[in-house]
Amino acid sequence: MAVLEELEQSVQELAERLGPAVVGIGRGWGLGSGVVIAPGRVLTNAHAVRHDEVTVSFADGRRESGSVLGSDPDFDLAVIDVETGDAQPIEWGNAAEVPIGRAVLALANPGGRGLRVTPGFVSSTARSFRGPRGRRIAGALEHTAPLPRGSSGGPLVDRSGRVLGINSVRVDPGLILAIPADDAVRARVDALARGERPKSPRLGVAVAPPRVARRLRRAVGLPERDGVLIRAVEDGSAAERAGLERGDLIVAARGEQVDGIDALYQALDAASADGTLELTIVRGNDERSLTVSL
Numbered sequence: 001m002a003v004l005e006e007l008e009q010s011v012q013e014l015a016e017r018l019g020p021a022v023v024g025i026g027r028g029w030g031l032g033s034g035v036v037i038a039p040g041r042v043l044t045n046a047h048a049v050r051h052d053e054v055t056v057s058f059a060d061g062r063r064e065s066g067s068v069l070g071s072d073p074d075f076d077l078a079v080i081d082v083e084t085g086d087a088q089p090i091e092w093g094n095a096a097e098v099p100i101g102r103a104v105l106a107l108a109n110p111g112g113r114g115l116r117v118t119p120g121f122v123s124s125t126a127r128s129f130r131g132p133r134g135r136r137i138a139g140a141l142e143h144t145a146p147l148p149r150g151s152s153g154g155p156l157v158d159r160s161g162r163v164l165g166i167n168s169v170r171v172d173p174g175l176i177l178a179i180p181a182d183d184a185v186r187a188r189v190d191a192l193a194r195g196e197r198p199k200s201p202r203l204g205v206a207v208a209p210p211r212v213a214r215r216l217r218r219a220v221g222l223p224e225r226d227g228v229l230i231r232a233v234e235d236g237s238a239a240e241r242a243g244l245e246r247g248d249l250i251v252a253a254r255g256e257q258v259d260g261i262d263a264l265y266q267a268l269d270a271a272s273a274d275g276t277l278e279l280t281i282v283r284g285n286d287e288r289s290l291t292v293s294l
Helices: 002-021 183-193 210-220 238-242 261-271
Strands: 022-025 032-038 041-044 053-057 063-072 077-081 103-108 116-130 136-143 155-157 163-171 175-180 205-207 228-233 249-253 276-283 286-293
Touching (some): 002 103, 002 155, 022 041, 032 103, 063 183, 116 175, 136 163, 261 276
Antiparallel strands (some): 032 041, 063 077, 103 116, 103 155, 136 175, 155 163, 163 175, 228 249, 276 286
């Protein structure tokens, strides 16, 4: 009984202390949550903000109109400029020091429908998931604190109330993945808060999922090779300027075999230093090389 009483007291104290800094993003179902990280600054998921202007709901019932300072869909992070009033920013923790089994609390205010606080434990520290644009986000914290729909963007905290991650994705059987609050993520958040645009290089293509790609390759007579099949090219993108076309199969990048989308992202990241990317593609029965200026 003493253990349950201690847990109850801890949850109540953190809810009272941190609740004012946990906000709702948008209104109603299907939107999100966020957390005050500095005066006038709210952190949330990029997929929770659909427009440049967004409604932010506070624990005291106040609603403010905020504007998106910076959004990074590749890593599912966004920072909102909004009047935060007396809400005290939540302190950052260090996700790199979190072991499996660490007790955590997940907080949310889904679409402004009221504060939620649930306890749980870290079940894995090395998970990954894909962001809104398909890029893999590594080092995610998997935990067991249940959350309702609309909780993404809210904080995952330790027993001291320090942010360990930003809740982002629900996975079976009811586990939650949180973007880790490590040094790299904090640097990205700081840059977004300054209004800086993400520096991740973009090719500007949509690719077919592996199963669909295999079926399409057979239909158009492309060889049975590993690669990434382009199903659309964005107008004005680096891919269009380089001459990439719908139906091209990317089989190598920077001289290394491309066996899936993750290999292509790795090549893009490596190419950011000199701003060019050498690709080998298969178009019809021909194999050719292209240089992409990013």
